[in-house]
Amino acid sequence: MEENFGVLVLGHGSKLTYNKSTVEAVANMLAERMNDAIIKTAYLNMDSPTVEEGIESFASTGVKTLYVLPLFLAHGTHTLKDIPAILGLTDGQRRTTHSFDDRIVDVVYAEPLGVDPCIADLALKRLKEA
C-alpha cells in the first residue's frame, strides 16, 4: 500500500441503524490495524455522509492516495456500477485520480470482502450461537 494514505470505508446504508454501526465498528477496527492511515466512512444509500461527501472529507488531510473499500459481502450492481460511476471509473478500472482544490490524489478502488475461509468460520460461529 502507498504511504500517506486514507481509507474510505463504504457501506450500503440502511433505514435502520445496523449497517452504519457495523461499518463504523469495522472502520474502527481497521484504524487499530493501520495506525498510519486516516480512515473515514460513507454510505451509498439512506445514510450520510454520502460517497461524494466522504471523498471530499479527505480534502484537507494531505493524503496522497485514497483507498475506497466497499464493505459489501459480494460484488453486485452497487460495487460494479454505482460506486465506480461515482468515482469516475470505467468498467473494470480500479485506479483513478480525484482533484481537490489544491491537489490531485490517487484513488484506488479495493475489492469487496468476497469469499474467504474467515467468512465461513464466522458463519459457523453464528450458527453455534443460535
Add this chain to the structure above:
Amino acid sequence: MEENFGVLVLGHGSKLTYNKSTVEAVANMLAERMNDAIIKTAYLNMDSPTVEEGIESFASTGVKTLYVLPLFLAHGTHTLKDIPAILGLTDGQRRTTHSFDDRIVDVVYAEPLGVDPCIADLALKRLKEA
C-alpha cells in the same frame, strides 16, 4: 447445536452472478466444517431457489432442526422484517416450527455475520491486495 440438523444459507440475491456464487462458496466451506449437516442455499430476491423453496427442499431430508443463516453483513430490513415474515417469526423471535406434510421441524433463525475482528482482518487483506 442440535443433532440431525440442516442449514439454509440465505443470500440477498442479485441480478449479477456474484452474490449467488459467494453464497454457494461459503455454503460449501460450511459443509466442510459440518460433516453431519445438510446444507442448502436460497435467496431473498432475484435468484432462486426462493426462501420458501429452500425451506421446502428439506422436506425429505429427515432433519429435526433447520437453522436459517442470513449471509448478510449486518442486520437491516431484510434480516429483521422480510426474512422473519417468511419464516413466521414475530419481532425479535428466533425460534419457530415448520410443518412439512409428514412432520414438524424446529426452525432456528441465526444472526447475520455482524461485527467481528475477522471482518476487519479480511478488509485489511483486500486493501493490501488493491
